[in-house]
Amino acid sequence: MGATPLRWKLAEDDGGQGALFAEEELVDRHMGRGEYRGLEFLHVNARRIINEVPKASRVPFRYTINAYRGCSHSCTYCFARPTHEYLGLNIGEDFDRKLVVKVNAVERLRAELRSPKWAGEHIAMGTNTDPYQRCEGKYHLTQGIVRVLGEASNPFSILTKSTLILRDLELLQTAVGRTSVHANFSIGTLDEPVWKATEPGTPHPMRRVEAVAKLNEAGIPCGVLVAPVLPGMSDAPEQLEAVVNACVEAGATNVSAIALHLRPGVRQHFLDWLASNRPDLVGDYEQRFRRAYQPAKDQDALAVLVRTFVAQARGRWAPPRRIRSVSRPKPRASRSAPAPAPAEATQLGFSL
Numbered sequence: 001m002g003a004t005p006l007r008w009k010l011a012e013d014d015g016g017q018g019a020l021f022a023e024e025e026l027v028d029r030h031m032g033r034g035e036y037r038g039l040e041f042l043h044v045n046a047r048r049i050i051n052e053v054p055k056a057s058r059v060p061f062r063y064t065i066n067a068y069r070g071c072s073h074s075c076t077y078c079f080a081r082p083t084h085e086y087l088g089l090n091i092g093e094d095f096d097r098k099l100v101v102k103v104n105a106v107e108r109l110r111a112e113l114r115s116p117k118w119a120g121e122h123i124a125m126g127t128n129t130d131p132y133q134r135c136e137g138k139y140h141l142t143q144g145i146v147r148v149l150g151e152a153s154n155p156f157s158i159l160t161k162s163t164l165i166l167r168d169l170e171l172l173q174t175a176v177g178r179t180s181v182h183a184n185f186s187i188g189t190l191d192e193p194v195w196k197a198t199e200p201g202t203p204h205p206m207r208r209v210e211a212v213a214k215l216n217e218a219g220i221p222c223g224v225l226v227a228p229v230l231p232g233m234s235d236a237p238e239q240l241e242a243v244v245n246a247c248v249e250a251g252a253t254n255v256s257a258i259a260l261h262l263r264p265g266v267r268q269h270f271l272d273w274l275a276s277n278r279p280d281l282v283g284d285y286e287q288r289f290r291r292a293y294q295p296a297k298d299q300d301a302l303a304v305l306v307r308t309f310v311a312q313a314r315g316r317w318a319p320p321r322r323i324r325s326v327s328r329p330k331p332r333a334s335r336s337a338p339a340p341a342p343a344e345a346t347q348l349g350f351s352l
């Protein structure tokens with residue numbers, strides 16, 4: 001364990017509030033052991049844990065919490081990768097294996113929620129990296145955050161790809177009884193080869209579908225983002241219909257699809273990966289992603305197709321039959337906007 005000087009600079013998506021960490025706070029480096037072998041943990045003390053999104057931002061949420069930076073889920077397309085560059089690390093292997101851990105996240109949250117300036121607004125988690133990525137099993141920061149938000153009756157939402165969220169089922173149930181809570185799973189495809197190739201560190205997509213069912217059965221509203229849909233890999237109608245059917249049958253409160261987008265930096269990373277893994281698609285992707293977002297007509301066509309599959313599936317499995325009612329007091333008054341519509345949120349800012 002030793003001090004590692006890193007270049008800390010705030011990522012734009014964290015709100016433009018200046019340096020996240022005090023300069024004098026050098027980082028302790030911890031090498032992962034056992035099930036965490038191959039990972040490296042960089043401990044920092046965050047100055048703040050609730051990040052305010054700049055007002056000029058188009059994202060439909062104003063406050064976020066990200067206890068970790070970097071993500072061992074290692075999705076090839078992850079748009080959060082460039083945030084590692086802000087730290088002087090690279091967007092490839094460093095992003096997957098060198099994980100920044102804000103070890104004081106829970107105590108900072110308690111202090112910030114107590115502040116008279118805080119008005120109990122909605123907080124979105126999973127906007128940058130996955131709050132239930134593997135190292136959450138070691139650090140339990142998201143667990144502590146969920147506990148504290150629930151105790152404070154502060155509304156929140158969680159977007160994840162990880163079944164580890166089920167570890168916190170009881171805490172989430174308690175929170176649902178006190179405030180507005182919503183979960184979303186990102187399940188881009190059920191196609192095993194595509195999943196293994198593009199999201200190598202994530203739980204199997206069918207385990208995620210089962211988690212959607214368990215959350216809804218437990219009274220925690222949970223939807224699904226079929227995201228991102230990868231041209232030539234996971235966008236065939238039969239692939240989309242399969243994932244929609246499974247999620248609707250699992251009782252997902254909402255199912256919507258998001259087309260892949262590739263911002264500068266991520267675009268090159270993804271194209272490099274494609275050249276090694278699917279060279280037949282490189283030309284098509286270079287054409288499609290001259291800009292970060294695919295043409296509106298292609299995004300619209302995807303949305304319509306998936307909405308059609310959702311409507312058909314809802315006709316077969318009446319919605320959402322597995323959700324049991326939960327008595328819940330009126331959520332604490334909040335000046336914030338309601339939880340973002342998941343599709344819109346992902347399009348505009350979430351990383352999953």
Ligand code: SF4
Pocket residue numbers: 071072073074075077078079080128129130161351352
């Ligand atoms: S897309 Fe989400 S789950 Fe995948 S690496 Fe990025 S933050 Fe992690």
